[in-house]
Amino acid sequence: YLQKNSEVIKPIRLIGQSKRQNDKGFSQKKQWEAVSSFKSGFRNVLIATQVGEEGLDITSTDAVVFFDNTSSAIRFIQRKGRTGRIKTGKVYILYFRNTRDESYLWAAMRKEKKLKKFLREISSAGGSSIYPSLLEFTNLHKKEFSSEVKIIIDYRELKSQVASELKKLGVALIPTNLSIGDYIISEKVCIERKTAGDFSKSIVDNRLFDQIRALKSAYESPILLIEGESLYLTGVDAKAVRGALITIAVDYGLPILWSRSAIETALLLRRMAIREQREKGVRMRIRAEKKPPTLYEQQLYLVSGLPGIERKLAERLLRKFSTPQKVFTASQQELVEVEGIGKQKANQIRKTLTTPFKPESNSN
Structure with a gap:
């Protein structure tokens, strides 16, 4: 449209060689x-994909516009580096508040700031006399330099949008078969993720x-994460849904x-990982086995086996x-005095406890 209708803006595209659905690539x-x-000025606007981030022999441009954002400090710096080489240039960054784009922007800016600090340290240390190479320096300061956090993810979650969003946020995913939970943040924190539909089905x-009990028995700080706009549009009775939520909490x-969405889930998981791994220094560990039950849990389990007793x-x-x-x-009569136990339930309990055991004819 601009090529045909604008006398001021003369754009040209720059894309990669990969073929797309409606684009053959360059x-x-x-x-x-x-x-x-x-470069010659015949075209005054270059609209580029990621291929324009590095390797372009363009000495200077007046302005760079970020249409989308990246969480990578290197790509962020490379994009900005398209301007301001010979004369002062401007960078315009487009984003919507409270979206993934904004999160990527702040993440990239924080990483850029950290990278500049490291480079200043190299310079003040006298360069190669103390740190023979940038690689050696970053290896010595790997914990501080690396922005990456890790999350153990169940194989069944790998195809989800959450996994895709976590990768975009720079989170290293470690896939494995988890018998308990979907995401492990640290040896203390494990998350069971359920969409609204799956929550109702479960x-x-x-x-x-069963899943909640397994989480509680294996991890010190387990979390149930429910994803979706509403739990009450799944066809399951609203009272049952509310009752389940109250029981869990x-x-x-x-x-x-x-x-509300996979993007929001990914942001929550990443923040938890940063808090546990970087700020608190808690290591990651899979706990596939349940902790030995306490005497309290054993007593509850024993009494919960009575009919109608949760x-x-x-x-x-x-x-x-x-x-x-x-x-x-x-x-x-004594049982009926307990709130929630009526005559019928009390009678059933007494009958179960006092009736002589008779093996069923088809039992071994």
């Missing part, structure tokens, strides 16, 4: 012609609380984080009668 000759026409097929004491009621019974033995010997 040959090396065509790329050279595009750069030459821009209530119906009874997977949810109150009975299991498990934190629940909410994310964890919350089991805790009330133990608070009332002190020991599992006293729960099992309590009368029907």
